[in-house]
Amino acid sequence: MSDPVRTQERLWLRENQxxxxxxxxxxxxxxxxxxxxxxxxxxxxxxxxxxxxxEGRRFIVPAVMSLGAGVLLVKVFxxxxxxxxxxxxxxxxxxxxxxxxxxxIGKFITGVMCVGGGHSMGREGPSVxxxxxxxxxxxxxxxxxxxxxxxLVPVGAAGALSAAFNTPVAAVLFALxxxxxxxxxxxxxxxxxxxxxxxxxxxxxxGNEPLFHxxxxxxxxxxxxxxxxxxxxxxxxxxVAFCRILLRWRKAWLRLPxxxxxLQPALGGLLIGALLVYEPAVAGVGxxxxxxxxxxxxxxxxxxxxxxxxxxxxxxSYVSGNAGGIFAPTLFIGAMTGGAVGHLVNLYAPFxxxxxxxxxxxxxxxxxxxxxxxxxxxxxxxFELTQDHQILVPLMVANxxxxxxxxxxxxxPIYEALLQQDGVALTAEQAREVTSx
Amino acid sequence: xxxxxxGAERILQLRHVVRREAVRLVVLSTIAAAAFLGTRALxxxxxxLAVEDAxxxxxxxxxxxxxxxxxxxxxxxxxxxxxxxxxxxxxxxxAEALGRSGNRDPAARALLGLxxxxxxxxxxxxxxxxxxxxxxxxxxxxxxxxxxxYAPAATASSTRDLRFELVEFLLESDQRERAxxxxxxxxxDLPDDPAVRMQLxxxxxxxxxxxxxxxxxxxxxxxxxxxxxxxxxxxxxxxEVGDYRAVAAFRLPDAVSGETADRVSVARDVLAxxxxxxxxxxxxxxxxxxxxxxxxxxxxxxxRVAPDVPAAYPQPLxxxxxxxxxxxxxxxxxxxxxxxxxLERLRQELAQACGPAPHADRALAIIARTHGLGPA
Numbered sequence: 001m002s003d004p005v006r007t008q009e010r011l012w013l014r015e016n017q018x019x020x021x022x023x024x025x026x027x028x029x030x031x032x033x034x035x036x037x038x039x040x041x042x043x044x045x046x047x048x049x050x051x052x053x054x055e056g057r058r059f060i061v062p063a064v065m066s067l068g069a070g071v072l073l074v075k076v077f078x079x080x081x082x083x084x085x086x087x088x089x090x091x092x093x094x095x096x097x098x099x100x101x102x103x104x105i106g107k108f109i110t111g112v113m114c115v116g117g118g119h120s121m122g123r124e125g126p127s128v129x130x131x132x133x134x135x136x137x138x139x140x141x142x143x144x145x146x147x148x149x150x151x152l153v154p155v156g157a158a159g160a161l162s163a164a165f166n167t168p169v170a171a172v173l174f175a176l177x178x179x180x181x182x183x184x185x186x187x188x189x190x191x192x193x194x195x196x197x198x199x200x201x202x203x204x205x206x207g208n209e210p211l212f213h214x215x216x217x218x219x220x221x222x223x224x225x226x227x228x229x230x231x232x233x234x235x236x237x238x239x240v241a242f243c244r245i246l247l248r249w250r251k252a253w254l255r256l257p258x259x260x261x262x263l264q265p266a267l268g269g270l271l272i273g274a275l276l277v278y279e280p281a282v283a284g285v286g287x288x289x290x291x292x293x294x295x296x297x298x299x300x301x302x303x304x305x306x307x308x309x310x311x312x313x314x315x316x317s318y319v320s321g322n323a324g325g326i327f328a329p330t331l332f333i334g335a336m337t338g339g340a341v342g343h344l345v346n347l348y349a350p351f352x353x354x355x356x357x358x359x360x361x362x363x364x365x366x367x368x369x370x371x372x373x374x375x376x377x378x379x380x381x382x383f384e385l386t387q388d389h390q391i392l393v394p395l396m397v398a399n400x401x402x403x404x405x406x407x408x409x410x411x412x413p414i415y416e417a418l419l420q421q422d423g424v425a426l427t428a429e430q431a432r433e434v435t436s437x
Numbered sequence: 438x439x440x441x442x443x444g445a446e447r448i449l450q451l452r453h454v455v456r457r458e459a460v461r462l463v464v465l466s467t468i469a470a471a472a473f474l475g476t477r478a479l480x481x482x483x484x485x486l487a488v489e490d491a492x493x494x495x496x497x498x499x500x501x502x503x504x505x506x507x508x509x510x511x512x513x514x515x516x517x518x519x520x521x522x523x524x525x526x527x528x529x530x531x532a533e534a535l536g537r538s539g540n541r542d543p544a545a546r547a548l549l550g551l552x553x554x555x556x557x558x559x560x561x562x563x564x565x566x567x568x569x570x571x572x573x574x575x576x577x578x579x580x581x582x583x584x585x586x587y588a589p590a591a592t593a594s595s596t597r598d599l600r601f602e603l604v605e606f607l608l609e610s611d612q613r614e615r616a617x618x619x620x621x622x623x624x625x626d627l628p629d630d631p632a633v634r635m636q637l638x639x640x641x642x643x644x645x646x647x648x649x650x651x652x653x654x655x656x657x658x659x660x661x662x663x664x665x666x667x668x669x670x671x672x673x674x675x676x677e678v679g680d681y682r683a684v685a686a687f688r689l690p691d692a693v694s695g696e697t698a699d700r701v702s703v704a705r706d707v708l709a710x711x712x713x714x715x716x717x718x719x720x721x722x723x724x725x726x727x728x729x730x731x732x733x734x735x736x737x738x739x740x741r742v743a744p745d746v747p748a749a750y751p752q753p754l755x756x757x758x759x760x761x762x763x764x765x766x767x768x769x770x771x772x773x774x775x776x777x778x779x780l781e782r783l784r785q786e787l788a789q790a791c792g793p794a795p796h797a798d799r800a801l802a803i804i805a806r807t808h809g810l811g812p813a
Binding site: 207296 | 462
């Protein structure tokens with residue numbers, strides 16, 4: 001008969017091996033969910049808006065879709081409003097990683113309705129919540145230990161984001177930096193396995209085309225780093241403005257009578273519809289326009305106008321309680337802000353300067369660092385998008401300044417501030433703030 | 438779940454957990470595989486729709502471009518490239534629209550992205566060459582033209598067309614030597630097609646190589662002696678080279694242009710009036726000299742209405758005629774040359790005072806130029 005201690009050790013090892021395999025399978029499923037979510041949004045947009053939508057259609061579709069989504073969000077899936085990343089953080093930190101199976105389903109349906117219906121929201125945040133929810137539901141179905149179930153949440157999140165953005169390294173970093181909040185987490189291996197599995201699945205289905213067609217960039221002159229620093233400062237200020245307006249408006253909407261919550265998304269839809277009549281470019285994720293900005297094809301006035309309207313549209317969509325993320329809008333606003341600064345630098349700088357597209361790219365990173373407060377994710381995401389190490393130094397300069405300024409003027413990061421508005425505190429300090437009158 | 442009592446019980450429970458996890462993992466993997474296949478089928482359908490939309494946006498862009506609305510065309514083509522990523526046709530169209538709307542840098546970036554994937558693609562290199570040409574960047578344009586010409590998939594006819602386009606560009610940027618080199622390369626692999634040879638001959642002519650142009654026109658005429666364009670080209674090229682005997686030998690049909698007929702007349706005049714031509718007798722030389730003197734006297738008489746022309750013949754003309762009549766000029770080449778120099782000076786004065794001259798005048802000018810005569 002074999003030694004019981006050795007047998008037990010062997011069984012533990014086997015269980016660990018199975019867990020690694022499970023993270024890969026979860027990566028595959030999270031990746032598939034992100035791909036399906038993407039496809040469903042595209043199909044819905046095509047179905048609702050057609051090839052070239054009329055003004056009437058642009059006006060009415062967001063309101064009608066939000067009316068349906070509002071009913072679902074209040075009556076059936078109350079936990080899936082907004083981005084999904086704060087709820088995922090909440091589940092990881094406060095609920096032992098337990099997420100109901102209704103969450104991924106609800107997020108998928110309402111996300112498709114809202115983002116596909118023209119709201120100025122992103123699909124990455126919902127993808128993260130869907131991936132994390134799937135992972136948690138699978139962990140519960142497998143009757144894993146509570147610690148294991150909790151561990152699966154960032155794994156699923158990394159897998160989903162990896163497929164949604166085609167950036168596997170940034171996805172892992174996002175899971176560690178934003179969801180777990182600890183870069184030394186022991187879950188690094190599992191998150192990497194899920195992220196890689198997910199991106200392989202996504203690429204084998206959607207192809208290996210990058211999300212954006214980004215031309216190669218270079219620093220035209222050492223003094224240009226000063227211009228990128230200026231972009232970091234502007235990015236930080238825009239980030240603070242975005243966060244503050246969003247939080248202030250949301251607070252105002254939260255004060256509305258509880259019975260109006262079912263109609264709030266539809267009201268937001270009406271406002272978005274009116275905006276879409278004036279400027280259709282602010283609808284949905286808007287990556288087409290980001291691509292244009294990155295290729296330096298937009299004028300200064302267009303960039304300023306689109307950036308401002310996107311801020312307005314995103315805040316309206318979000319505060320009215322629709323389901324969708326701020327990840328993609330952040331990149332959109334960043335690209336427009338960066339491009340606008342790039343235009344001004346090109347006009348007035350006394351030294352040779354790079355393309356406007358380079359500034360748009362760095363602007364994306366700066367706004368991401370300023371709003372989401374995930375600086376490493378931001379740097380690696382842009383690096384994975386461009387595959388160009390030349391952009392790293394300007395990117396790091398702008399990111400650092402944007403985040404420092406944003407943190408100084410708006411100490412609480414956006415996702416935590418949103419949770420706080422909902423009466424949820426992730427830390428003891430936040431708990432004191434939540435309970436204080 | 439994880440609270441065990443005895444060691445054996447613990448192993449049993451652990452074994453049960455591992456077995457259950459393994460079975461459920463297999464079930465999950467099966468679900469994942471099925472989901473993968475289902476998602477892939479949906480993605481294929483979505484891609485099909487996106488490709489359809491891209492084609493519609495492309496057509497829309499073409500319509501805008503046809504109406505010279507390059508900005509709207511660029512927006513439509515951009516949508517096409519977003520819907521059907523990596524489709525060369527759409528990126529090329531986008532670059533064209535961007536280039537036309539003055540956004541040459543974004544156009545170049547779009548093309549360079551495409552070139553990164555297929556550096557030897559003739560269409561992409563050609564588009565980049567045209568863009569560089571529009572920017573006035575000659576070395577860059579030539580480089581991309583060369584890449585397009587030597588692209589592995591290029592056919593003989595496309596290579597020839599590209600080479601001709603390059604030659605056009607070289608001529609525009611006054612790089613004649615290089616243009617001639619390209620034309621010589623093109624002539625090495627030319628089909629026996631009169632239209633192509635005519636094109637080559639025209640380009641040779643424009644590049645300043647009239648003799649090579651004449652050669653190409655002659656080859657067309659060898660195949661089709663009635664080819665009017667080739668006949669006119671051959672006359673023009675031979676005239677340019679100075680082969681007046683060849684020019685004079687052409688028999689022209691009635692349909693030939695006035696300019697060609699003029700050239701033949703002038704060439705015949707040159708052959709008939711040159712007293713310094715080789716293998717002439719002294720009598721013939723004198724006869725030709727007198728013929729030229731008579732012509733200038735007629736011109737003088739006709740020109741008297743002009744304010745700067747006096748009524749009497751100038752003394753040098755009178756002296757030359759007297760000498761020629763005395764047969765003092767004729768066998769003596771130097772005297773003949775000095776007489777012709779005087780006549781050339783007078784011809785130039787008359788041409789200045791009386792305006793455009795007839796064929797004989799042009800012939801005398803050619804004779805003087807050929808023999809290096811005329812006022813210093």
